[in-house]
Amino acid sequence: METLTIEQTELSPKVLFNAETGKLLIQGKSFMENTIAFYSTLESWLDDYMKAPYEKTVLQIYLSYYNSSTFREILSILMKLSQLQNQGNNVLIEWAYDKKDTLALKKGKELAMLMKLSFEYIEK
Amino acid sequence: MKISELYEKLKNDRLGLAYQGIMSDDLTDRFIQLSETNFDTQEVSPKISNKVSFLMFECFQNVVRHGLDKGYYGNFFLTRNLPSVSYITSANLVANNKIEQLKEIISDLNNLTKEELKERYLSSLAAGEFSDKGGAGLGLIEMARKSGNKLDFDFVPWKNETSHFFLSINMKTNKKNESIPDDEQIQLNEIIDLQKKLVENGIIMAFKNNFSEQNIVPILKMMESNLNESEDLAKNRKLIYSIIELSQNISKHACQIEGYRDGLLAIGIENNQFFVSTSNLINKNDEDNLRQKLEKINHLIPNEIEQHYLTALQESVHNKEQKSAGIGLIDLANITKENYSFEFSPDNNSMKLFTISIKI
Known part of the structure; x- marks a missing residue:
């Protein structure tokens, strides 16, 4: 399965989803108006990945600027990963945030409250 | 002013x-x-x-x-x-x-x-x-x-x-x-x-x-x-998030006039707090709905607002295409723990000038 690579722009994050290693990364800014269009690409990739996933999937999310609909899309991705976990796969969410960025930390903890997934918080 | x-x-x-x-x-x-x-x-x-x-x-x-x-x-x-x-x-x-x-x-x-x-x-x-x-x-x-x-x-x-x-x-x-x-x-x-x-x-x-x-x-x-990033990064990020969210409210919901979604964004400092305000024209028929949403948010106590946000966030995943979920407005109140001040001023028969402000 091909690695999903999307370059970062001023409005949208860098995406690097590698099926060979199970390492998935969303990093940068995410405040494009049409979040659905952007994140649907990621969800489609995940749908394929879930057919033959790596033994452990680690999603790292590291965002500085975002809009509210980004969290809706991330929650949607987390729901997919939750399905993966329910199928008996190992899933970890690494929530990375800049030192002192307690807002980003709060946003991670909110998402963790909604999902039965393991979250690790990484201060950058 | x-x-x-x-x-x-x-x-x-x-x-x-x-x-x-x-x-x-x-x-x-x-x-x-x-x-x-x-x-x-x-x-x-x-x-x-x-x-x-x-x-x-x-x-x-x-x-x-x-x-x-x-x-x-x-x-x-x-x-x-x-x-x-x-x-x-x-x-x-x-x-x-x-x-x-x-x-x-x-x-x-x-x-x-x-x-x-x-x-x-x-x-x-x-x-x-x-x-x-x-x-x-x-x-x-x-x-x-x-x-x-x-x-x-x-x-x-x-x-x-x-x-x-x-x-x-x-x-x-x-x-x-x-x-x-x-x-x-x-x-x-x-x-x-x-x-x-x-x-x-x-x-x-x-x-x-x-x-x-x-x-x-x-x-x-x-x-x-x-902004001095080393000073209070979380506060700065809250400000940026508020600017993004209120600006995108204009680009999504403002009345289109001659193809433009015109609006005003103002950012300021009052009593050591930032504030972000926007003004834009909305359809007169949208006033009641928007007013009710904002009044509801303003009446919630800080402990309730986070739960209200999380519920709305979960619901929004299942209704992605629904345009006016208002989740951004709920979240800004959630992260700032501040009330909105807002007003609807008469503009003409079919439109109202909607102004909203939040402190950070």
């Missing part, structure tokens, strides 16, 4: 941008980028657009090079693109004992004919007349030449033996080069009054435009240069 009053003041502006604070070459580029994008959509000829960009560059360079103050209200920049004319104004602090000299230089330039200006430019260039900070009078000469108008200027006393040196130029941008209609004529004293009101109300940036995701980027860059 209420934000809705500021909207009324800038109502005819296709682009209105007032900024107070730290200025850099990078910010000058952002101003120019916004202006050029705006001219593009107005189908102003590239030749005129380039001239205005040049004038903005020279005008702002003057401040970047010579401005004395690094605080919020030391420097002021304004660009207003009206349908047939563009105004560019800068203000920076100068020592009061330099005023007479500056007055002489500019008055002298204003008395020169087009030909004389050209001669003065060439002779200054040849003589290498640069001040110790670089640049010197050449910029002023070029501004007078390119605009084809007199340089408008004034000095307004500030504090500590300094004054704001206002410098303003305008350029006709309509295709036929017709005279400027009365309602588009703005005198320098009106601009000075606007700056005074912005200072009084703690507004560090006001942006009136057709809102889109692209033109928010330069605004965020401008704010970044005024």
